[in-house]
Amino acid sequence: MAEYICLFNKDTLIIKPPKKSPLLLRMAVLVFSMVCSVYICLVCLRQINNKAKTNSIRVIEGPFHDNEIEVSEMLYEHYPNPKTFSRAECEGNPVRYFAILSMQRSGSGWFESLLNSHINVSSNGEIFSVRSRRENFSTIVQNLDKVYNLDWLSSAAKNQCSAAVGFKWMLNQGLMEHHKEVLEYFNRRGVFAIFLFRRNLLRRMVSDLANSYDRRAKLLNGTHKAHVHSAEEAEKLSEYKPEINSTSLITDLKNAELTVAKALEYFNSTSHIILYYEDIFKNRTKLKDVQQFLGLPEKELTSRHVKIHQGSLREHIKNWDDVKKTLTGTAFEHFLNSDY
Numbered sequence: 001m002a003e004y005i006c007l008f009n010k011d012t013l014i015i016k017p018p019k020k021s022p023l024l025l026r027m028a029v030l031v032f033s034m035v036c037s038v039y040i041c042l043v044c045l046r047q048i049n050n051k052a053k054t055n056s057i058r059v060i061e062g063p064f065h066d067n068e069i070e071v072s073e074m075l076y077e078h079y080p081n082p083k084t085f086s087r088a089e090c091e092g093n094p095v096r097y098f099a100i101l102s103m104q105r106s107g108s109g110w111f112e113s114l115l116n117s118h119i120n121v122s123s124n125g126e127i128f129s130v131r132s133r134r135e136n137f138s139t140i141v142q143n144l145d146k147v148y149n150l151d152w153l154s155s156a157a158k159n160q161c162s163a164a165v166g167f168k169w170m171l172n173q174g175l176m177e178h179h180k181e182v183l184e185y186f187n188r189r190g191v192f193a194i195f196l197f198r199r200n201l202l203r204r205m206v207s208d209l210a211n212s213y214d215r216r217a218k219l220l221n222g223t224h225k226a227h228v229h230s231a232e233e234a235e236k237l238s239e240y241k242p243e244i245n246s247t248s249l250i251t252d253l254k255n256a257e258l259t260v261a262k263a264l265e266y267f268n269s270t271s272h273i274i275l276y277y278e279d280i281f282k283n284r285t286k287l288k289d290v291q292q293f294l295g296l297p298e299k300e301l302t303s304r305h306v307k308i309h310q311g312s313l314r315e316h317i318k319n320w321d322d323v324k325k326t327l328t329g330t331a332f333e334h335f336l337n338s339d340y
């Protein structure tokens with residue numbers, strides 16, 4: 001477009017000189033047209049350069065804080081061209097790419113179901129729970145490309161009218177291992193990171209142990225369920241009280257904390273938002289922040305998930321006294337008392 005106008009102007013300027021003008025005037029017109037051409041071409045070049053710049057992804061500089069929203073709209077809007085279907089009437093709508101970076105039993109299943117209740121969000125689940133997909137970084141990229149091209153087929157896919165597409169990625173599913181390459185990919189392709197962590201790492205541990213147990217025991221009519229949709233199912237699953245290894249407890253909690261800190265450090269230069277399960281649980285307006293972060297039309301988000309371990313932790317740990325004694329007087333003592 002720009003080039004076309006450039007040539008057009010040049011032609012009119014060269015062709016137009018009046019026929020019977022004296023040599024001097026002709027020379028003046030020629031010089032003028034040359035200067036004009038050069039000027040116009042310079043302007044064109046600058047426009048082309050600018051366009052190239054806005055198309056590439058700029059790394060947004062920190063510092064970032066919890067929930068800080070610092071997004072340059074242009075850089076993160078994509079127009080994917082899926083192989084498997086046509087975006088039809090939504091072809092002209094921009095799509096944002098995201099990844100929920102989390103740890104097991106941190107409320108990410110619940111959070112993802114909330115996101116997916118939005119008519120314009122496709123969050124495709126824990127795609128890298130399948131080991132072969134994270135065999136090496138090339139297989140990871142293949143799967144990422146497929147998701148962000150809207151070609152990942154899952155029940156969550158909204159196809160044509162997705163305005164945000166992503167998936168859930170657990171830190172131990174190749175994410176930390178390949179953090180350098182993943183960071184480069186996220187920044188190059190303009191992928192938003194949504195960190196979702198759980199503040200109470202002791203409750204996370206209980207949930208993790210109970211979930212591992214149920215994987216074997218299959219308490220609900222012989223089927224293992226990581227998430228439930230009814231109070232009866234929740235009650236049934238929470239009947240099992242795990243025993244916590246109090247010898248390694250402090251080390252285990254410290255390691256979990258360290259892993260979170262490392263993840264935040266590795267992906268600090270992405271455009272990101274940091275969320276905590278407990279905060280969303282207490283205050284649903286946090287979900288507005290997320291929708292804003294993803295540039296979505298704001299909707300009421302809903303989920304059918306029912307929390308499994310309700311109420312005091314005392315009721316959910318077999319060797320409660322032991323655990324209490326171990327944590328009392330440490331930085332983790334407050335984990336014993338919070339109710340969610």
Ligand SMILES: *[C@@H]1O[C@H](CO)[C@@H](O)[C@H](O)[C@H]1NC(C)=O
Binds near residue numbers: 139
């Ligand atoms: C990555 O893994 C795939 C599948 O196992 C294999 O075909 C491919 O050669 C591997 N690529 C590299 C670079 O190791």
Ligand SMILES: *[C@@H]1O[C@H](CO)[C@@H](O)[C@H](O)[C@H]1NC(C)=O
Binds near residue numbers: 162297
């Ligand atoms: C959201 O989805 C609806 C229904 O499919 C569609 O009409 C609308 O254009 C979409 N909005 C965006 C921002 O993509």
Ligand SMILES: *[C@@H]1O[C@H](CO)[C@@H](O)[C@H](O)[C@H]1NC(C)=O
Binds near residue numbers: 220233
């Ligand atoms: C187990 O199956 C029975 C009979 O199909 C049903 O009534 C009951 O609700 C199921 N229980 C759970 C916990 O799913």
Ligand SMILES: *[C@@H]1O[C@H](CO)[C@@H](O)[C@H](O)[C@H]1NC(C)=O
Binds near residue numbers: 245246247248
């Ligand atoms: C508890 O942790 C300690 C220290 O890591 C370990 O030696 C021990 O085997 C663990 N006990 C059980 C029952 O797993």
Ligand SMILES: *[C@@H]1O[C@H](CO)[C@@H](O)[C@H](O)[C@H]1NC(C)=O
Binds near residue numbers: 064261264265268
């Ligand atoms: C992220 O980077 C900013 C600025 O470079 C720094 O202030 C902040 O401490 C970093 N955060 C983490 C978790 O590394």
Ligand SMILES: *[C@@H]1O[C@H](CO)[C@@H](O)[C@H](O)[C@H]1NC(C)=O
Binds near residue numbers: 067283
């Ligand atoms: C709930 O979250 C919103 C948005 O993050 C925040 O502005 C507000 O202060 C919070 N309300 C409470 C009661 O914490």
